[in-house]
Amino acid sequence: MKRPDPGRVGVVALRVVRQLKRDRRTIALITFAPIFLMLLFGYALSGEMTGVQLGLVDGGGHPALRDHLLSIQDFDILRLGSESDAEKLVAEGRLDGAVVIYPEEVRVLLDASSLQITQAIITAVRDGLGQEGAGRASETLLVTRYIFGYDLEMIDTIGPAILGFVVFFFTFILAAISFLRERTLGTLEKFMVSPLSRIEIVSGYILGFSLVAVIQSATTLLIVIYLFGVPMRGSILDAFIVILLLGAGALALGSFVSNFARSEFQVVQFIPVVIIPQIVLCGVFWPVQSIPGFLRPLSNILPLTYASDALRAIMLKGSSLSEIFPDLAFLCGFFLLMFAAATLMLKREVG
Amino acid sequence: MDRLDVEIPRGVTYCLLGPNGSGKTTFIRAIVRLLRLDSGELRVLGRPVAQVGRIYSRIGYMTQHKALYPDLTVEENMEFYSGLYGIMGREREKRIEELLGMVALSEHRKRLAGALSGGMYQRLSLACTLIHEPEMLLLDEPTVGVDPRLRKVFWEYFERLAEDGKTVVITTHLMDEAERCQMVGYMRAGRMAAQGSPEEVLRQAGLRPVLSLWLAEPEKDAAHLGDLGYDIEVRGEVVNVSLEGHAQIKEILAEVSPVDIRLLEPKLEEAFLRLSEGS
Numbered sequence: 001m002k003r004p005d006p007g008r009v010g011v012v013a014l015r016v017v018r019q020l021k022r023d024r025r026t027i028a029l030i031t032f033a034p035i036f037l038m039l040l041f042g043y044a045l046s047g048e049m050t051g052v053q054l055g056l057v058d059g060g061g062h063p064a065l066r067d068h069l070l071s072i073q074d075f076d077i078l079r080l081g082s083e084s085d086a087e088k089l090v091a092e093g094r095l096d097g098a099v100v101i102y103p104e105e106v107r108v109l110l111d112a113s114s115l116q117i118t119q120a121i122i123t124a125v126r127d128g129l130g131q132e133g134a135g136r137a138s139e140t141l142l143v144t145r146y147i148f149g150y151d152l153e154m155i156d157t158i159g160p161a162i163l164g165f166v167v168f169f170f171t172f173i174l175a176a177i178s179f180l181r182e183r184t185l186g187t188l189e190k191f192m193v194s195p196l197s198r199i200e201i202v203s204g205y206i207l208g209f210s211l212v213a214v215i216q217s218a219t220t221l222l223i224v225i226y227l228f229g230v231p232m233r234g235s236i237l238d239a240f241i242v243i244l245l246l247g248a249g250a251l252a253l254g255s256f257v258s259n260f261a262r263s264e265f266q267v268v269q270f271i272p273v274v275i276i277p278q279i280v281l282c283g284v285f286w287p288v289q290s291i292p293g294f295l296r297p298l299s300n301i302l303p304l305t306y307a308s309d310a311l312r313a314i315m316l317k318g319s320s321l322s323e324i325f326p327d328l329a330f331l332c333g334f335f336l337l338m339f340a341a342a343t344l345m346l347k348r349e350v351g
Numbered sequence: 352m353d354r355l356d357v358e359i360p361r362g363v364t365y366c367l368l369g370p371n372g373s374g375k376t377t378f379i380r381a382i383v384r385l386l387r388l389d390s391g392e393l394r395v396l397g398r399p400v401a402q403v404g405r406i407y408s409r410i411g412y413m414t415q416h417k418a419l420y421p422d423l424t425v426e427e428n429m430e431f432y433s434g435l436y437g438i439m440g441r442e443r444e445k446r447i448e449e450l451l452g453m454v455a456l457s458e459h460r461k462r463l464a465g466a467l468s469g470g471m472y473q474r475l476s477l478a479c480t481l482i483h484e485p486e487m488l489l490l491d492e493p494t495v496g497v498d499p500r501l502r503k504v505f506w507e508y509f510e511r512l513a514e515d516g517k518t519v520v521i522t523t524h525l526m527d528e529a530e531r532c533q534m535v536g537y538m539r540a541g542r543m544a545a546q547g548s549p550e551e552v553l554r555q556a557g558l559r560p561v562l563s564l565w566l567a568e569p570e571k572d573a574a575h576l577g578d579l580g581y582d583i584e585v586r587g588e589v590v591n592v593s594l595e596g597h598a599q600i601k602e603i604l605a606e607v608s609p610v611d612i613r614l615l616e617p618k619l620e621e622a623f624l625r626l627s628e629g630s
Binding site for chain 1: 383385408412414415416417418419420421435436437
């Protein structure tokens, strides 16, 4: 076997460096993407829960617990008259949970769809009771009730969002790379000098790839339901529609983004920029409440936030499409915006 | 491109020549408006270039990228391009058959384009460009990697298209192809260094056909021809006469009786070399 020639290795290395030197985007991404991601993960993970919406029904007794809950800065406490009010608000998703205090018993009503939030609430209640002194705390009965579902495992709460994420990720990459291939093969240039208009190009693309999105949506949905046993309380067709809408948005985004890439190499670099923030900020793996305030607006413009909200509502709460209308409206809007952007960016000067 | 003044008449084969980077491709891209001119006027098929988008279906554009899908078959590639121009059904079948015959790919219809050799790939690309019977063809190096026999077939096809009133603009490096064209334009550093029919370009470069005469009495005959106003040069027993036109051959032979003659036609290549040095 021939030994590697250091000279040749050097020549290759030099060439790589030279190519890189001319590729400003890559330099920028190599430098800033890791910083960006580390910051994102850091904030999302270390962040205290803030803005947890907690209902409080004071049926007498346990002043220490009440004061403790009121003293927690991260909780927004809403005082309520009765346990049934609390239950209703939690059921509607307007509260993350509620604590109902009676002299002999403390009931905690929880929205089971976010494990982190329920954990935070339970911990706070235990801490509050603990402050009353060992004797009394042990006498008090602590009852926790999950308003949606029971026995929810991690995968049940995260599953619907993963579903959205997987479809989003793959359709995005696919659209971005294949659109780029049109450019490198020279076919896009030929399209430009043909009766084909830009809108036709982008639409044709999205239409063609929506087949892929349909297949991906169906398979991932089935895996999540049948393999992971995630409950499906709502209509499977509704869930499918949400995923497909998200997939269409991802395709349009991919087509748009491919305008900024000149090689597959560069497309791959868009993953940390486009995909990972969505995972971190969509409120699935880390609840929106744990994301610091200045990052929340970002969270509110990411399609995955809305898709996972809608999917969780359908799958875990059995919501119908009309109940998740705002989510659907956002997903439609996102798709249309990206479609317009992709079309406008398809420059005539392709070379 | 700078100070480029070109007129390509309809129904001709027009050859754009010039070294790499001289602006041939840029010029073609400007015609189809993939590049915009900073200034100047350009009309395409009688319309200002700004409106060229409306007549894309009348233009056939072949880039140096082959613009084919390697993961589709020969047939599928052609069907795709037919579809872009709305050619369907019987008409499509007819066109595909005819063009695949012309580029000698009929037997490879079902093969993946990616599995074709370089020359075959090139031929398929040309066939796809011709699918919609464009009035104006802009072909950027269409014969690269194509063997001489098939190149001849191509050229005959191009000439036939021109006879039918279609305009065929071709860039090439090959001088023998340029000589086949009705018109040539020689670009250099973004300008047209010379243009016209091959004969005109030769004349512009100051190159003329030379008639060499082997004479029994070279001195005497040379003096005689000189007196008649011919441009002569004596080399031993050979007298070279630079011709204004081929009709002069007959006139000269009426004056002298050479033992042997030879006609040396100037080459376009030489003309271009000379024109490059001159400017």
